[in-house]
Amino acid sequence: MLNQNNVILGQNRSAIRELFEYAKKRKTEIGEENVFDFSIGNPSVPPPVEVETALSDLINTASFEELHGYTSAHGCYSVRKVIADYLNGKFNTSLNAECLYMTCGAAASLTITLNALLNEGDEVIVFVPYFPEYKVYTEHARAKFVAVKCEEKTFLPDLNALKNTLSPATKAVIINSPNNPSGVVYGEEIIKNIAEILGDFYKKTGNAVYLISDEPYRELVYDGITVPFIMNYYSRSIVCYSYSKSLSLAGERIGYIAVNNAMEDFLEVYAAVCGAGRSLGFVCAPSLFQKLIERVCGITSDISVYERNRNLLYRALIEYGYEVVKPDGAFYMFVKSPEVDDKAFVERAKRYELLIVPGECFGYKGYVRVSYCVNTDVIERALPAFKSLAESYKLI
C-alpha cells in the first residue's frame, strides 16, 4: 500500500486547480479576451527592471562555481547578511546572517518551520479563512490543525476564540497578513493582543507557543499602511517570507525563514530549521536566485497596479450591491456570496464568464475570493459581467 495521505492529496484536484483547467478550456472555446479569470494568484506585473539587469549581469560576469555551485545548506552567507541588514534597517531589529535560512519559497519556509517545531500530537492554530496548504503542511508533520474563527465584520482574529483554543498541545500559531484570501492586514493592535495572549499563556502554563508569520504579501499594501513586524512584539517568532509576489518571481522558488534571535531557545530552533530542511530534501535554495536577491533586496515590482485594480474593483462591486471585505493588501478580495451556497454562486458567475474561487477552499463558506492580479483592462471589461451577475440576484 502506498502512502494513502499522499495518494489522496495527489488525486484530489483542488477547486482552484479545477477552475484553472476550466479556464484553459473555456478560453479556447470563446477566446481568451472573453473569459474573466480571477481565480489565480500569479503576479500580473513584471519583475522590476533591476531583476532583469542583475540577472544578465550575474550570468555575464560571475564564475560558474559562484553562480551555479552548491551554496551552504542554509544559504549563501553574503545573501543572508544583506537580508538581515535590510530587515534591521527597516524594522529596527538586531538580526544577523545566522538568523536567516534561505528557502525554495514560502511553501518551503512553512514546511521547514513546521517540521522543525512539531512533534506528533502537537496543535497548530490558524485563523479562518486560511491558505489551504497550511492544513496539508501541518498534517504532514503529524500535528493537529486547529482552525479559529475571525470576527465576522473585520475578518481579524477573534481574540477570545484564540484564548479559549490555546491548550497544552498548542505549539504554534500561524498568521498571514496581508491575508490570502481576505486581503485584510493585521494592524499593530491585533499583533500586540496576540503577543500578549501568547505571553500570558506562557506565564500561566509554561507552554511556549511559537508565532509563525507567513508574509509573502508584506509589501503589497495600499493607502500607505504598513504591516507590523512580529519580531518587535513577540520574541518566539519566526517569519516565513517569499519573493514570489514582491518581485514577481513565483516560479523561481526563492524566499527565507528568519528566526528571531531574541527568543530564549534561538540556537535550538535554528538548528531544528536546518535539520528539517535537510530531512525534507532541501539541499540549498536555487543559487542563481540567491545571488540575485543579494543585489535587489528591498526592491519590488510596480505594486501601484494592484492598488489601482483594487480601487477600481472594490468601488464597482460596492456600487453593484455586493458585500465586500475591503482589502488593505495582497491582491485578493473576499466577497460575500449573495446566496448561502458559495459554490452555487461560483457556478452562476461562470455563466457570465467570471471565474472566482469558493470560500469553502479557504475553510470559510458563504464567501468567494476574487484575485485582482490581472491586467487592469481585464477588470474594466469584466465590470459589466459583475453587474449583470448582481442584477441576477437583484442586488441592484
Place this chain on the structure above:
Amino acid sequence: MLNQNNVILGQNRSAIRELFEYAKKRKTEIGEENVFDFSIGNPSVPPPVEVETALSDLINTASFEELHGYTSAHGCYSVRKVIADYLNGKFNTSLNAECLYMTCGAAASLTITLNALLNEGDEVIVFVPYFPEYKVYTEHARAKFVAVKCEEKTFLPDLNALKNTLSPATKAVIINSPNNPSGVVYGEEIIKNIAEILGDFYKKTGNAVYLISDEPYRELVYDGITVPFIMNYYSRSIVCYSYSKSLSLAGERIGYIAVNNAMEDFLEVYAAVCGAGRSLGFVCAPSLFQKLIERVCGITSDISVYERNRNLLYRALIEYGYEVVKPDGAFYMFVKSPEVDDKAFVERAKRYELLIVPGECFGYKGYVRVSYCVNTDVIERALPAFKSLAESYKLI
C-alpha cells in the same frame, strides 16, 4: 519541545561538513594552492556552453510569465515531454510527459518518492556503502532503513544478502549507480539479478517492492561503458535524476522523477508523488531552469576531465601501494585505509594536507572516499603527498 530528530540533524555537523570548514581555515593559513581538497562533490568543470547561451537567450526573449511564473506543480508540460522523448530515444522506453515530475534536484526526487511510497514501519533496503542522506530521508518518512552489504572485492550488491533481507515490510530498494562513494557501476547482469529477486519475491509472497534508482551520475562513466536503465528490467521502478552533475548546476536544484508507466499501479504511484511533493512544500521546480532543460536536455559538461583525473589518480595510487576499488563512473574513488581505523587514516592524511572523507560516513569503515572532481593540476600537485602518506605506512 522542538522536533528532536531535526534538532539533532541540524546540530550534528557531518564529517564532510567538518572537513569543508577545516579546508577553509587551512587554506587561509597556508595558501589555497597548498591544500589538496578531495572532500566534496561539487562539479569542477563548467556547464556546457549551450547552458550559457540558452540562459541568456531565455532571459532576453521569453516573457516574464513564461520565464518566472508558476508552472504546474509537476512541472511544465513541454519540459516533461522533451525529457520523456529523450529517454525513449535513448532507452527504447514508452514514457510520456505524464510519467515525469520535475523536482528541485535529486534530494527532492528522493524525499518525494519515499514519502509517496512509505508508511510508518515500512522498510527500505540500501546497499553499503551509501549516500548518508538516504537514511535521513527514509527515517523522515517513518520507515526503517535497512543496510545490506556489498561483495568485498567488487563493491557490487551481495545478492544472497538481499534475498535474505527481503521481508513483508520491505517497500523499496534504493540503488545508486554510478555509486557515491565507490564509483562502481552496476552492469546489466546485476540489474537483471536484482529485478529477478524482487520479481520472485512478489510471485512468492505478493509483496510488491519498488526499485528506486538514484542516478545523478548516470552520464559520468568512463571507458565507453553504459549504465543499464532500470525501467527496461523491472516494471515497478522509479528513476530519481538530477542535472547537478551532468550539467554542473548543483546549486540550481533541478531534476526529475520518472515513474515507469509499465507498472500496474502507475496512476496511483504518480498521484502519490504529486501528493508527496505538495505535502513536503515543493510548489514547482525552479521555472527558469525547467525552461533551460527543455533546451539542453541530453547535453553534458565536458566529462572527459573526470576520466582524465580518474586515470591519473588511480594509476598513481595503485603504484604507491594503495588498494583501490577501480571506479567506472561518478567522480569518487574508494580507497582502503592502510590501517583499520579510517578516521585515523584521514587524520594522518591531513598532515600531508590531503583532505579525504572517512568511509564511516557512508556506513563502511576501513575505507576513505577521494573526490576527484577537482582541477587536474590539483591531482598532479597532490601526488607527492599521496606518495609520502603511503611511505609513512610502508606501502611502498
